[in-house]
Amino acid sequence: MSTLEQSRYLATAIPGPKSSALIERKTTAVARGIGNTMAVYAARAGGGIVEDVDGNRLIDLGSGIAVTTVGNASPRVVEAVAAQAAEFTHTCFMVTPYEGYVAVCEHLNRLTPVAGDTRSALFNSGSEAVENAVKIARAYTRKQAVVSFDHAYHGRTNLTMALTAKSMPYKHGFGPFAPEIYRAPLSYPFRDAEFGGKELATDGELAARRAISVIDKQVGADNLAAIIIEPIQGEGGFIVPAEGFLPALLEWCRGNGVVFIADEVQTGFARTGAMFACEHEGVDPDLIVTAKGIADGLPLSAVTGRAEIMDSPHVGGLGGTYGGNPIACAAALATIETIEADGMVERAQAIERLMKARLGRMQADDERIGEVRGRGAMIAVELVKPGTLEPDAELTKKLCAGAHAAGVIVLSCGTYGNVLRFLPPLAISDELLEEGLDVLALVLADL
Incomplete structure (x- = not known):
């Protein structure tokens, strides 16, 4: 306390x-x-x-x-950070690795709603994790196009600005942006009722068919590596899609060889009344991106996903000097303990x-x-x-x-x-x- x-x-x-x-x-x-x-x-x-x-x-x-x-x-986090800082602050996991990184990945593999055998990789920020999720999806599918959604926010780097929908203040004046990024309509019940009637606002499967129709016309599944979506949109307005929207998109992805990426940077780690927002509708993403609440203020992010997808990049293809810093990993372990114990x-x-x-x-x-x-x-x-x-x-x-x-x-x-x-x-x-x-x-x- x-x-x-x-x-x-x-x-x-x-x-x-x-x-x-x-x-x-x-x-x-x-x-x-x-x-x-x-x-x-x-x-x-x-x-x-x-x-x-x-x-x-x-x-x-x-x-x-x-x-x-x-x-x-938070007391457990403060204690864990102080103890780790007294031992060592950095060695780079890619040079001389350490247990904390492995332990965080083990917990993520256990906690995230990804079905089957899972793997994780750690990074510094939500934007960086999103970029790596796209890299992993492209390596796995050998396709290039990525679809994000209206009102989306995925970060401030070049690729994630392209994925983000809102121009001001995030994109204005900073182009050109990464290519092969497309946008589909989201289920936004409050606004869909105004423009599409009650049925579109309440029927998530109907809203998903609208989105899939746009994806088919603009991109085509044969060219599409991944769709990325926030299960509840953050910067876009805390938009909760109509029930059935996310499962219908996932079903289409599974049937068409498209990687389903859930961006749970803002919704993860107990924020929405479940450990992850995907759990509210039983959605099991192929890849899930986490950050923000993962380490109680220390810079850390992660991509967790199905082992066959996560292991598709070549050795050395993922990483970064600070990704999974030992102090941030200590904070993450203490944060997860606090969430579960309290x-x-x-x-x-x-x-x-x-x-x-x-x-x-x-x-x-x-x-x-x-x-x-x-x-x-x-x-x-x-x-x-x-x-x-x-x-x-x-x-x-x-x-x-x-x-x-x-x-x-x-x-x-x-x-x-x-x-x-x-x-x-x-x-x-x-x-x-x-x-x-x-x-x-x-x-x-x-x-």
Whole structure:
């Protein structure tokens, strides 16, 4: 349990004088392209609280974008990192390997919903793992094309920008992008109801047939190495596809020699009320990409998949100097232990019940809340102009700003900039979570 007091407290206005001084320093030292969601500088964090340099204690409903799932500075992780750092910090697994890397892969092979004999490889970031998943799929199939989906987000490297759907701020001005990337329509029930009727919004198999028709016309299975999809989209707006959409895509892939890659960078490691989001519909991907919550803030990512696919690249074809760093591996092992020992999957389910009940009451009283959706501790509200389905990005921006000023960390997302997303650490108390939502309700009412 964190020693940081678990209460919201504003010692100064946001930002305070020390944060303001650091903001000035940033403008002269850090590249302009690195933005900040909040104008505060963190000093300590733990449980459900982030404390800034001015002594303000903020309720954390973001978890560093789904990274500190088990809580910032989680005790087992802190102990494991300190112990490993005292032994050695780096040797490079490709030069003189070490047990921690192997142990993390063993746990991933055990935990991920990939059927049969499995193998894993470790990398540094979600983007890097996605790129390697595509490399592995191409090596296995000896085909080149890759399909991603509308509203997708897969990273900021050249290939992953090509896979990502949203131009600003991720792609604008950074092309040309990697070739042989195609896009298919996602099942987006809230929007599909508007444009395609109730049947398309509720029938995942019908939505999958729409996507497959586009894939057949644009690419063709004979040219397609893989499709990559987030089981619940992250940056795209926490979109949960209609039931049956993912299984239907997987069935088509299996019947056509196409590798099915699940990008669980944001949805993995208990975040959605299952260890991995694919489990909600019994989907067993060929390859699964993980990062973020894997190591409680240490840089680590992985690709896990069917052994015959994972073993298709030649020896030396996968790797990287820092991939599977020993300190990050120690953190990952402690994170996995914490998830399993402390019942974090069940905790995520409890957070979902609390949040959906509270947000559902807000929705009933406010027609600007178009939809409440998500799973586990990955919940969102889509904001619209009253009486319509028109996205209201301006309201979302003002709501975030008001919450931040009141000491609550929230994030926005969505293709249209109108989705408020909640990613609380699973270590947060019910009391803090309820207070954070109460603040949000008051800010929304004021707007």
